[in-house]
Each structure stands twice: as C-alpha cells, then as structure tokens.
Amino acid sequence: MSMRAAVSFAAMLAASVATFGVPAFAADEPISPIEPAKVTNPGLVELGKKLYFDPRLSKSGFISCNSCHNLSMGGTDNLKTSIGHNWQQGPINSPTVLNSSLNVAQFWDGRALTLQEQAGGPIANPGEMGSTHALAVEVLRSIPEYQKEFGEVFGETKITIEEVTKAIAAFEETLVTPNSRFDQWLKGDKKALTTVELEGYELFKDSGCTACHNGSAVGGNTFQKMGVVEPYKTNNPAEGRIAVTKEEADRFNFKVPTLRNVALTYPYFHDGEAATLSDAVDVMGRIQLGKKFSPDENGKIVAFLKTLTGDQPSFALPILPPSTDKTPKPHPFD
Ligand code: HEC
C-alpha cells in the first residue's frame, strides 16, 4: 500500500517534470538520489552472489568476501582493520561494498579502476583470502553445479578467473541502497526529514563538507588530502594515492569515502581510529575545514548523516553447491 503510494507520487513528480521541465528532485542540491540497480543479466548476478558468499575461494575455506564486507552489517566488518588468513591483522579499514559501483575507482588509494579488477585482489592476497587464482578456479572446476552454472552464463567454458571476477562485479553492481529518508526528501517528500536533520544538512552544506562529499554517493568521486587545515596524526603507515601515482602531491590523499549508510559502517577513516560518527564529524570539521563544532552542531550533522541509510540489499541467502571428492581440501591453519 505504502509502496503503491510512493510509486504514484513518483509518477506525479515525473508528470510535473514533463509539464514544467524541472527535474523530479532538487537539482540545485549537491547530493542526488541513488537509483535502484537495473539487472540486465540475472544469471550472471546470481552466480556472482554465490561466489561472493563462497569461502572456498579462500585458502582456509573459511573467508569469503562477505567475511569482511558483511551484507548484514552495511557491507563492512565493523572492525578497525580486517582479519585475514591465519588471523592476520589487516593494514587498513575495510570500506563498504554498498554503492561501490558509484566510486571513481576502488580502494582507499584507487589502485583498481573497476570492480572486476578489484575482485581478483583479495582472493590472491596472502593477508586476506590467501589463495591463488589457479587454486580458486580449480576448486570451482571440481564442483559440477558450478561447471553447469558457469556454462549457462558464459557458454562453453573451463571456468576462468576473469569469469569469476566478472560475476562478482555484476553482483556488486546490484548492491545499491536507494530510498533513504534523505533521498525521499530530495525527491520531494518534505516530511521525510525532521527539523533537526534538516538543520544538520544545512550545516553540512554551509560548513563546506559538500566540497568533498557530494554526488549520489555523497563521496567516492574524488581523492582529497586527509588533513587540509591541520595534519592528521595516525600510526597507520598508509600513504594514500601517492602509492599509485608516485606524485608527491598525492601523499596522504585518500578516496573520499561515501557517506551513504555511514551510520552502519563504523569505525571510520582509513585507519578505523574514529569509533563514532560524532568523533569523525569532529575530526573532519577541525582538520579539513578549521571549524570546531559545538556539541549541538555536531549532533545535528550526525542526525543528518543517519538519514543517509537506504534500503539494504535483500535476497535469499544463496545455497552453495557441495564440494566433491576431487575438490582441493581447505587449509585453515597454514
Ligand atoms: C580479509 C578481509 C577482506 C576480504 C576477505 C575481502 N575484502 Fe574487500 N576490502 C578489504 C579491505 C581492507 C579493503 C581496503 C583495501 C585498501 O583500500 O587498500 C577492501 C576493499 C574492497 C573494495 C573497494 C571499496 C572501496 O570503496 O574502495 C571492494 C569493492 C571490495 N573490497 C570487494 C571485495 C570482494 C568482491 C571480495 C571477495 C572476492 C573481498 N572484497 C574480500 C577487506 C577484505
């Protein structure tokens, strides 16, 4: 019933666009709504979903993409830095996979250009899933149901790592989160936000946060210095974008994280050192903009940020085909 009402409201807005030639959402706002994913190849997405949840792509047989990008927890692990193969301490905070298709590039330093390029990384990273592409493919080839499904999606195939990463990327493209209360407000429902949340949004804009956090992902579209006005102090050795470009000017430039679903993706920053949204907003105000927010202002901005939580991906948990006698055995402890 409420869905129906929402749809007809959207239709009304669309009609007003046709009549008056203005877009259906406030075009002068620095943030635009997230649109639902359009699935063009459902078979590919279904296969990618299975692979995303399949821990057999790791050497231990225990770690899947979902271990560190848990779709029940905003697409993150909610840890300062991730736990990899053999309980290794990861070097950096795990960003959310939600809306990652909207990023200009992948990783904090942008070293992977596409989701497909990114997806090959963790499988063979000794500190993450600890496998090799050859071993991961051998595991999949040993399972007749996977052979059949890859065949249906890709035609005649022996199963390749390119197909694996292509399917995972296609699944990730569906992990968008439309319909947050903020997007409902952008699309014309002026009752979707409270006065305090709106005041927070005005502060967010007027203070200059939208210089870096803008667009449909409220970030994700540029690399910016962490510590514009004041240096950021951390023990984390990551140097940011300079690792990719080798340009001194890119030292300590990081991809601006998306603020979509930011209420779910704690702790914050590449080192995971800000435990709460309130801490993160305080640090941002001081070191990016030279502003010290009062507790009241901080609370309002946090209230606004919490309106950016959208509809979380929702689907039946994929049931994975069982291993066979020929499937290489997992190695959880070496
Ligand atoms: C052991 C934990 C771990 C596992 C397992 C893991 N990731 Fe990640 N992932 C991370 C961390 C940490 C980063 C950030 C690394 C960096 O920026 O240097 C990351 C980054 C990403 C990003 C980039 C997001 C952004 O905003 O830049 C995507 C997308 C992603 N991972 C998808 C995957 C997929 C798909 C898999 C499975 C094939 C996977 N991850 C497995 C920890 C993990």
Ligand code: HEC
């Ligand atoms: C000059 C660009 C810039 C401005 C201005 C800016 N940010 Fe950021 N923001 C960043 C970058 C870059 C990061 C990631 C830094 C890191 O982790 O090293 C970030 C991270 C964050 C995070 C943590 C997100 C996460 O998932 O880790 C929050 C929350 C945030 N910003 C809110 C704000 C708010 C609120 C303002 C305004 C008071 C603001 N930012 C102003 C660039 C900016």
